[in-house]
Amino acid sequence: MKRVLVITAAFLINGCSLFAPSVQLNTVRIDVELKANNDTPVALDFVAASDVLMLERLKSTTASQWFEQRQQLQRDYPGGVRIWSLEVVPGQLLDVSNIPLHGRKAEGVLIFARYSTPGAHRLLLQAQHSIWLKLGNREMRLLDAKGQ
Template sequence: MSLRRSHAALAFPLALLLLLGACADKPAAWLNTVSFTVAPAANDSTPVAIDVVSIRDKALVDQLTALTAADWFAKREQYRRDHPSTLDIASWELVPGQKLDAQLPSDREAAWAILVYANYATLGPHRLRVPDTRTLSLSVGDKDVELAP
């Protein structure tokens, strides 16, 4: 009888670990709203193009996180054509001094990762990986974009 109890005692934690492991291998990134606050002198006082990219193909995550914003904007249309069902791209052109609250479409699927690319005139990666959150606040500064508190 004690042998059966020890097997049962081991079976439950093992089943729990398997269940948790299965849940960890599913896309979970989801974003509902994005708020932008643009500095008055952002991008040398010129508009800044911003893309929020939801990646639903796990194999693309490393590839896209390696791109700078300049690379992304140069290759964006090709990525859109090559991956029409696994990339969601929301785009804005923001002007210096602007504040904007944007709602993202609710019919999207969960993603493996969400990236922000800001097309600044200056050199730099100008790329962010969005933390697990439903609401994102971005500060579009003079020379780069960053997460706002």
């Protein structure tokens, strides 16, 4: 009986962290069109928001604002976001199966793309395990498993 109480207490104490939402993303395919972003590289940030307030803030942030304020945001809210950054070039097809954010505590994940054209250039992921991200000339979008 004492053992059951100790185990139960351990779960209650750690319960918030044990059952907190986490990044489920296992694989990412990034498909960049030949003339994407006016034929220039595109910086991508996959951003895991650690709490609901940060997620809501990021959902109203454009990619331009994100890339401009990213460092200050990390200083102001240490641990508030986890970031996986990469840069892709037109014509590139990239398959990644070792996602640095996988398993990290997060209320949600957004993708920001640094395009040279105006726009939000932001996508919100919905707990997907696998995504196919298509970067076009002026915008990005998620494709289904068939590439549609």
